[in-house]
Amino acid sequence: MNVVLGVSSGIAIYKAVDLLSKMRKEGWDVQVIMTENAAKLVSPVVFSAVGNCRVFTDTYEIESGWIIHTELSKWADVFVVAPATANTIAKLANGFADNLLTTTALAFQKSSKIIVPTMNTRMYENPVTVDNLKRIQQLGWYVLEPESGHLACGEVGKGRYPDNEKIIEFIKIIVSEKPLAGRRILVTAGPTQEEIDPVRFISNHSSGKMGYAIARVAKMLGAQVCLVSGPTCLTVPYFLDEVVFVRSANEMYHEVLERAGGYDILIMCAAVADYAPSSRSAGKIKKIEDKLILELVKTPDILAALGQRKKGNQIVVGFAAETEHVVENAIEKLVKKNIDVIVANDVSEAMGKDTNHVYIISRNKAVVEVEGTKDEVAKELLLRICENFC
Numbered sequence: 001m002n003v004v005l006g007v008s009s010g011i012a013i014y015k016a017v018d019l020l021s022k023m024r025k026e027g028w029d030v031q032v033i034m035t036e037n038a039a040k041l042v043s044p045v046v047f048s049a050v051g052n053c054r055v056f057t058d059t060y061e062i063e064s065g066w067i068i069h070t071e072l073s074k075w076a077d078v079f080v081v082a083p084a085t086a087n088t089i090a091k092l093a094n095g096f097a098d099n100l101l102t103t104t105a106l107a108f109q110k111s112s113k114i115i116v117p118t119m120n121t122r123m124y125e126n127p128v129t130v131d132n133l134k135r136i137q138q139l140g141w142y143v144l145e146p147e148s149g150h151l152a153c154g155e156v157g158k159g160r161y162p163d164n165e166k167i168i169e170f171i172k173i174i175v176s177e178k179p180l181a182g183r184r185i186l187v188t189a190g191p192t193q194e195e196i197d198p199v200r201f202i203s204n205h206s207s208g209k210m211g212y213a214i215a216r217v218a219k220m221l222g223a224q225v226c227l228v229s230g231p232t233c234l235t236v237p238y239f240l241d242e243v244v245f246v247r248s249a250n251e252m253y254h255e256v257l258e259r260a261g262g263y264d265i266l267i268m269c270a271a272v273a274d275y276a277p278s279s280r281s282a283g284k285i286k287k288i289e290d291k292l293i294l295e296l297v298k299t300p301d302i303l304a305a306l307g308q309r310k311k312g313n314q315i316v317v318g319f320a321a322e323t324e325h326v327v328e329n330a331i332e333k334l335v336k337k338n339i340d341v342i343v344a345n346d347v348s349e350a351m352g353k354d355t356n357h358v359y360i361i362s363r364n365k366a367v368v369e370v371e372g373t374k375d376e377v378a379k380e381l382l383l384r385i386c387e388n389f390c
């Protein structure tokens with residue numbers, strides 16, 4: 001993907017260097033345009049070195065008949081302005097073309113135009129900026145709202161530059177095809193924790209990566225997504241429609257069952273504890289006896305409950321984490337729990353890893369083997385569900 005990164009002179013400009021680096025890691029081909037004032041804050045050499053790319057600042061720099069603004073505007077698939085100052089936004093909203101960035105933007109005709117406004121809160125909230133932001137959206141620009149918090153000027157308010165990971169995700173969502181548009185998907189992820197006393201719990205090694213990948217990719221492919229997550233150390237995917245945090249299997253059961261009716265596709269990827277202590281000690285259990293025997297009771301089976309209650313065209317997808325006879329055991333679960341699809345994986349290849357090796361099994365027992373990063377596996381799974389059921 002070809003990206004033009006337009007950089008104007010917000011104080012957050014140093015973060016745009018890292019954005020460029022992250023764009024490069026995504027494998028995108030990037031060229032940079034800096035305004036004259038931006039080039040006073042950070043040398044174009046820094047951007048050029050980090051992005052291993054060309055950096056343009058001057059409209060009148062002619063190279064053997066190559067007219068920069070028309071050529072770059074044709075070359076780019078995506079035009080991102082980060083940071084976008086109030087001044088640059090005002091120009092873009094009103095068709096000014098008085099520097100290379102605004103001139104190229106005016107010549108850029110594709111729909112993937114994105115600005116990341118960052119500025120002092122009072123400038124951001126000034127009615128003229130508010131109007132310009134409205135206008136720029138009417139002109140087809142996507143605006144990634146700034147965050148609230150401490151600003152470089154020492155004030156606190158809205159205007160902060162968002163995380164670069166969030167900007168990258170925003171771009172990906174905008175440019176992705178949307179085969180899941182109109183679909184509502186609920187995903188569970190992560191482990192559950194079953195408390196023994198105020199200090200200890202029973203849990204498992206699920207990191208949440210597989211479930212989070214499904215939620216993130218489903219959003220990218222256009223679905224409305226609710227993520228119900230057990231405790232994880234991961235950053236929650238940006239731009240999801242609802243995120244519900246739970247701890248125990250019981251909590252997950254109630255949160256999922258309460259919402260399930262409102263979703264077309266339910267994907268139960270969480271590693272829900274099968275057993276929980278029959279009671280939780282109010283105080284910390286003392287280390288007195290040589291042996292401690294815990295009584296465990298079965299937790300409610302969320303997937304089985306969904307399989308029992310599913311109505312109409314609702315699709316219920318389960319996962320099966322196995323250590324042996326992976327496909328056979330998964331098929332047994334598919335049948336027993338009355339679900340549409342089961343994704344079988346070997347614990348040793350799946351838990352905590354960034355990659356996975358799965359078998360996607362449907363009711364007619366057709367088995368499709370997929371291996372790759374968890375994002376790749378998630379995409380393949382979602383596209384197959386969409387192709388076969390939607």
Ligand code: PMT
Binds near residue numbers: 351
């Ligand atoms: O989180 P990661 O580190 O990325 O690892 C991913 C994963 C290995 C956790 C994931 O790919 C996976 O296999 N998830 C399912 C884990 C599991 O609980 O498998 P199971 O075979 O024990 O359960 C079968 C299905 O029943 C699962 O969909 C599970 O969500 C569901 N279940 C289980 C128990 C219970 N009380 N209620 C349930 O709904």
